[in-house]
Amino acid sequence: MTDLESKLRGLVRTGPEDASAGAARRTLDRAVSEGLADVCYASLDSPLGPLLAATTRRGVVQLAYEDGQRDALLERLAARLSPRVIESSAPMDDLRRQLEEYFAGERRQFQLELDWELTSSFGRRVLGHTARVPYGQVITYGEVAQRAGSPRGARAAGNALGANPMPIIVPCHRVLRTGGDLGGYGGGLSRKLYLLELEGSLLSC
């Protein structure tokens, strides 16, 4: 390779000032307003650490504890939903506000459109019944399984709850073991405990 060629190769990196960040931002705003984004995501702050929120045209499709897994979570969304995944917080405004109110103790129920695309049909039944457990109350794995039409499926229900793509919004933290044992939680038991304390449910179990 000649000297000139290698200089030319370096040119793209050392050329005019890179103003692409702003241009990219404006491009994505246009993409969202033209409906070209299949999945939008944003990182939301919470007392339990950053949450990765994702929405589709149908509604919230994922809310996940980031825990340093942001890239892997996004790859999974691209593989399972659509590779047209872009960062945009505009579709997240409602969710962000409701989460803030929830963590401030001012909201007892989420009013959001949900997209169940990331759940199996059994998972959806289990999570659907879980979503109906009121704030401040708890239920057992066995009861949820029964309501989902699978009376002996406490373990299967536990697995479905563990795969909950929208924790907090779909309150799988309200599902405990018979006898009041906390059971498990995808985001770690300390978070489950935090949420139950926030809702004032710990004394009742």
Add this chain to the structure above:
Amino acid sequence: MSSLPPFQRFLDEHRADVWRFLVAGVGAAEAEDCFQETFLAALRAYPRVRPDSNLRAWVLTIAHRKVLDAHRARGRRPLPVPDIAERQGAQAPGPGPDGAGPGPDGPWPGPDGELWAAVGSLPPKQRAAVLLRCAGDLSHSQVSAALGCSEEAARRSFHEGLKRLREVYVT
């Protein structure tokens, strides 16, 4: 099976290169429009891209097409009379048959400013071949696909461009 990266990551990885490629192709003033058109076109087509494709070559090929579009639009745009006179007076390095633009707006501050300006002064085919091959790191066959010409012609444009650069720019 490998799958496509999330579009956001693809955009973040290639946006700086595309930006500079476009500044070299149409000038800083029009780069933003071309940039938006490039990535919106890429976003529309993205799910149909094969996961094992060279995404960088792909997006630079789209960017190149947007550069040609911009030059065509500029050719059609009515110009004030004195401007036309000026253009006719300034033939070298001159608009080519498919409408050369003025290239970059001027030398950039920095060590490579002159080289950058020299690239901008090349005729469009040569400039595209040089930029795609060197700056974009595309193979001759990828360059030929981007330019819509034979591999032989792409190779020739590249070498003619390099030759011309050596004349106007001494390393």
